[in-house]
Amino acid sequence: MQGKIVDRDAVERKDAVQKSLESLGGKFCKEIEKGVFPWVEMRSRSTDNIFYSPEYRQYILGDKTVRRSSRIISHLRPFTQMVWTAYFAHELLRQRKTSTLRDVYYSAQAHDVFFQNQSESDNIITDLETAIESSREAFNIFPEERSAVFGDLTIQYTVPGYENRRTNLASHPDGMMIGPALTDARFIETSADKVIVIEKGAMFTRFVEERVYEKFNSVLIYTAGQAPRSTRYFIQRLSKELGLPVYIFSDADPWGMHIAMVIISGSANAAHLRELTTPDAKWAGVWASDILGYRLPSDQLNEIDMKRLRELKEDPRYKQDLWQREIDTFVKIKRKCELEAFSRYGLTHIVDKYLPERLKELST
Numbered sequence: 001m002q003g004k005i006v007d008r009d010a011v012e013r014k015d016a017v018q019k020s021l022e023s024l025g026g027k028f029c030k031e032i033e034k035g036v037f038p039w040v041e042m043r044s045r046s047t048d049n050i051f052y053s054p055e056y057r058q059y060i061l062g063d064k065t066v067r068r069s070s071r072i073i074s075h076l077r078p079f080t081q082m083v084w085t086a087y088f089a090h091e092l093l094r095q096r097k098t099s100t101l102r103d104v105y106y107s108a109q110a111h112d113v114f115f116q117n118q119s120e121s122d123n124i125i126t127d128l129e130t131a132i133e134s135s136r137e138a139f140n141i142f143p144e145e146r147s148a149v150f151g152d153l154t155i156q157y158t159v160p161g162y163e164n165r166r167t168n169l170a171s172h173p174d175g176m177m178i179g180p181a182l183t184d185a186r187f188i189e190t191s192a193d194k195v196i197v198i199e200k201g202a203m204f205t206r207f208v209e210e211r212v213y214e215k216f217n218s219v220l221i222y223t224a225g226q227a228p229r230s231t232r233y234f235i236q237r238l239s240k241e242l243g244l245p246v247y248i249f250s251d252a253d254p255w256g257m258h259i260a261m262v263i264i265s266g267s268a269n270a271a272h273l274r275e276l277t278t279p280d281a282k283w284a285g286v287w288a289s290d291i292l293g294y295r296l297p298s299d300q301l302n303e304i305d306m307k308r309l310r311e312l313k314e315d316p317r318y319k320q321d322l323w324q325r326e327i328d329t330f331v332k333i334k335r336k337c338e339l340e341a342f343s344r345y346g347l348t349h350i351v352d353k354y355l356p357e358r359l360k361e362l363s364t
Contacts, residue, residue, distance in 0.1 A: 013138060014093055014138065014139075014140070017093065017132065017134045017138045017139050018090060018093040018094065018139075020132040020133075020134060021086050021089060021090040021093070021132060021139065022090065024040070024086055024131065024132060025083075025086065025087070025090070028083065037069055037070045037071035038069075038070050038083075039067055039068060039069035039070065039071070039079075040067070040068050040079070040082065040131050041065050041066070041067045041068075041131075042065065042066060042068075042127065042130040042131040043061045043062075043063070043064065043065055043066075043130055043272065044061070044062075044064040044065060044066045045061065045126070045130060045271070045272065046064070047268075048064075049061055049062040049063075049064040050062070050268050050271045052316040052317065056274070056277075056279075057265055057277070057279040058265045058266040058271070058274075058277045058279070058317075059265075059266060059267065059268045059270075059271040059317075060271050061130075061271050061272050068082070068127075078124060078127070080113065081108070081113060081115065081120075081121075081124045082124050082127055082128055082131070084108060084111060084113040085104065085108075085124050085125060085128050086128055086132075088104065088107060088108075089128065089136075089139035089140070089141065090139075092139060092140040092141070093139055093140055096159075096160045097140065098140045098141075098142060098180040099140060099141050099142070100141070100142055100143065100144055101118065101121070101122055101125065101136075101141060101142075101143055101144075102118060102144065104121055104125065104141060105117075105118045105121040105122075108121065125141060126269075126272075129272060129273065130272045133272070135229070135233075135273050135275060135276070136229075137180075137183060137229065137230055137233060140180065142179065142180050142183075142230055143228045143229065143230065145177045145178065145179040145228075145230075146177075146224040146228065147177070147178045147221065147222055147223050147224045147227060147228055147230075147231040148174070148175035148176060148177055148178060148204065148221075148222045148224075149169050149175055149176055149178055149182070149219065149220065149221050149222070149234070150169060150170060150172075150175040150176070150204075150208050150213060150219070150220045150222075151169055151170055151190070151192055151213040151218060151219030151220050152168065152169070152190055152191045152192055152213060152214075152219075153168065153169045153170075153187065153189075153190040153192060153219050154166055154167070154168045154169075154187075154188040154189050154190065155167060155168075155169065155182065155185040155186060155187060155188060156185060156186040156188050157181055157185050158184050158186065159180065159181045159184070162181065166188060169219070170213065173208065174205075174208075175204065175208065175220070175222060178221075178228075178230055178231050178234050179230070180230070182234070183230045183233060183234055187237070187238075187241055187242055190219065190242060190244075191217060192213070192217050192218050192219045192242075192244060193217045193218075193244065193245075194216065194217065194218045194219075194244055194245050194246070194247060194359075195218060195219045195220075195221060195235065195238050195239070195244045195245070195246040195247070196212065196216065196218045196219070196220050196221070196247050196249065197221045197223060197227075197235060197246060197247065197248040197249065197263065197281075198220065198221065198222055198223070198249050198339070199223055199224075199225060199248075199249065199250040199251060199256060199339065200222075200251070200338070200339050200340065201222060201224060202339075202340060203249070203339045203340065203350070204220060204222035206347070206350070206351070207220050207351065208220065210348055210351040212351055212355070215351070216355065216356075216359065219238060219244065221234070221235060223259065223263075225259065226258075226259055227259065227262065227263055229270070229276055232262070232263055232266075232276045232277070232278075233275055233276055235263060235278050235281070236275060236276060236277060236278045239278045239280065239281065240278075245280070245281075245282070245363070246263075246278050246280070246281035246282065247281070247282050247284040247358075247359060247362065248260040248263055248264070248281055248282065248283050248284055249284050249285055249286065249339060250283070250285075250286070250339070251286060251336070251337070251338045251339055252285070252286035252287060252288055252290060252296075252298075252336055252337045252338070253305060253330075253336035253337075254305055254308040254309045254312055254327075254330065255305075255308070256286070257283070257312060257318075257323070257326070257327075258308075258312070260283040261283070261317055261318065261323075263277075263278055263281055264277065264279060264281045264283070264317075265277055265279065282362050283322070283323075284358050284359070284362060285354075285358055286337065286338075286339055286341070287326050287329070288326045288327075288329035288330040288333060288335075288336075289325070289326060289329050290354075291333065291335050291336075291337050291341075292329075292333065294342070294354065296337045296341040296342065296344065297337060297341045297344055298335040298336060298337040298341065299335065299336055299337065300334060300335065300336075301330065301334045301335060301336050305336065306331070306334075309327055309330055309331055312327055313327050342354055
């Protein structure tokens with residue numbers, strides 16, 4: 001089947017973010033002209049203001065707000081850092097440039113704005129996201145690229161110098177990195193009818209080699225562990241704009257479960273954002289019950305694993321029957337395994353047997 005053409009104008013979206021930044025800066029200037037200490041108000045990201053929303057199927061922020069004012073000495077440093085970060089983000093959009101989280105940290109020093117470490121810099125960027133209610137990717141700040149995509153999907157670039165240039169994401173045997181240019185590209189057409197997300201690089205390569213994208217009409221996504229936000233946004237676009245169901249394959253342990261859940265329902269750290277989740281995506285395994293059903297080689301769960309399972313058991317995102325069943329099975333068997341465990345039965349067993357069985361099970 002041919003995927004529909006989507007005329008998604010990323011330029012308009014970024015123009016709106018640029019205007020939000022200009023509005024924030026204009027507010028500060030007016031306050032200074034009136035002899036008022038500039039201030040900014042935003043929703044609180046404290047744990048007591050983060051709630052799970054059944055409606056959105058993710059964590060969201062409550063109504064509590066915090067005010068950061070240049071009048072208060074203890075606020076002056078983070079306020080100044082945020083003002084500079086907003087200026088830097090505005091320059092990125094104005095010049096149609098991109099930056100990484102790491103680059104922001106070092107660029108600040110050229111303007112005599114200093115952060116103790118990158119964690120402090122990253123936190124200020126998140127404050128700015130909350131203040132203008134837009135993701136950092138919308139103002140052209142991205143993490144380092146480490147995930148990839150492969151499959152029959154033709155995209156059209158929107159970035160400067162490549163406008164209207166098209167490419168097919170099956171054109172490179174190693175896959176294509178999911179970076180800023182790909183994140184905002186227009187989707188033109190596809191023969192795929194599903195998205196298969198894989199945690200591990202070795203399995204992603206195996207799926208490409210075994211032509212899973214053809215055998216199962218799929219776009220393949222490699223997350224490299226916990227999916228970066230730009231990758232989660234890309235997955236959400238594939239689901240929302242092209243209507244493709246999403247299936248997530250991760251290691252059979254509590255950490256693999258969480259990798260899948262963050263794609264599906266997000267995280268508390270991103271409770272202020274709405275564009276990163278794919279609520280209808282399905283965790284396809286590897287499940288704890290698969291360790292038994294497929295007699296997979298496994299290792300003993302350690303105390304940290306068991307503690308994490310107890311936390312997931314109480315997490316509202318994991319209340320559906322499948323998640324509770326598999327958590328209980330993990331606790332009972334006290335075993336874990338990796339995606340590569342299927343290699344016990346041969347290099348292609350996971351593609352020849354496990355994958356078709358699981359996709360059939362989840363699509364019925």
